[in-house]
Amino acid sequence: MDANYRTVPDRDHRAIAGKSSGGYAAMVTPMLRPDVFGALATHTGDAHFETGYRAELPELPERFRALRNEYGGSYGNFLADFRGRVGGLKPSDLELIEVYAYAAAYSADEDGTVYLPFDEFGAIVPDVWRRWLAWDPVVMAVQPEYAEALGSMRALWIDAGDRDEYHLDAGAMAFRRAAAAAGVPDERIHFELFDGAHGGIEHRYPLAITWLSRMLAPTAAT
Template identity: 65%
Template structure:
């Protein structure tokens, strides 16, 4: 497989969204955000309107990473373009959304710890695209898809804002928090104790003073803190951790995390009603997922069924892989969604 990029049959346009929702966010991150919009082959040859899939990224993801190339692999934008060029899916507009934060991610939620990223996505990105391109501007013809934290974002966004999105695809999305997150609390507490006197403030001060990743535990510590900033920040922006200095659960904080677990959300209204309104739900994960997100996917599938979503609207699959390098799964999921939302 050639290591360089190939010419697209469609094309990608790049723009900038000036976000009022992200202006003045608590992390001081940019409120002007890049966006990439893929237009399928034939877009310029008529006045046809197209369904839209908004594509969101995992933790630490930023928009430029969609075009990263690794040996013997093809980036997703090229895989999607090839799918449309072959006629294997109804033509569509794909929107590559940037929701990066200086903590590594936002979980696509509105939070006083990170900013209003759900509102940014649902109220600003969607409106920006609909105003500039020939979309079918209706939730029944609009889907959201992502992997890992992006898969989490796809699940919760569809449940929080069914007025905006009518279909979703989640690949190894964060779910079943007591299985995926809680086992890591003890190790995080130990690393904080041994390296930072038990203080997240000390870690944050240190990690911002040097190249990221040059001390053991950087990735694990920043990821857990970013989750807390999304799930359990106080109105004044104070970030509360769900465990204490020896790794024990802090029940009042942990409940706030569990309230944002897609599996538990799917078990209560109004989220069950939102799921029943979805035209299509794709759920998959690798059987060897290092964070046991295959079990999260399985639990979410069970919750979706219990919510009353008809079986024919759901695709569930566990495949032979871990958590990383599953970009080849995205295009088939997008194509499957489009078969159900194009008309």
């Protein structure tokens, strides 16, 4: 980007933005690489896993019933079938691939072994769940190294629909509190719970980009 566009090539003038899982990346990436990003915008980003993910637990028995009835209870069987056809054709595809993808991101070993956070009855596996929580932006933000990175941000746009189906409005609230605790001044945070759900919020993107552009614009002195 810096090589091909007229940018200000430093972290104080560079932001990352995303929605949903992309909003999660927008929260986590600057904490991991504060040398690259100095601002962020997260729209209904995955955060506060105890609310966002565990609130989904009543649905897990149905997911495991589909896995049992259609694939003999084996994710290996599901993935072999999924990879050999057009995805999304079966009603269970999205639910099964979603939970596996989360586990691949949060609780996989370096050799690629994926550990699910629940057993065959849908009960949480504590050791695996702790690995998930270690990647929760709200949990990360209280760790000293990540808190320092978050506190260095020049601008944070945090929003979510107040009727979000995945309870990510609670995640937005918790991350906003974590940012304040990390030392980000109120004037550098735009927080909003707007009238809406998880989808159909594309109108929020230009609002965040406009605000970030204003917050990160070089001053006359620079």
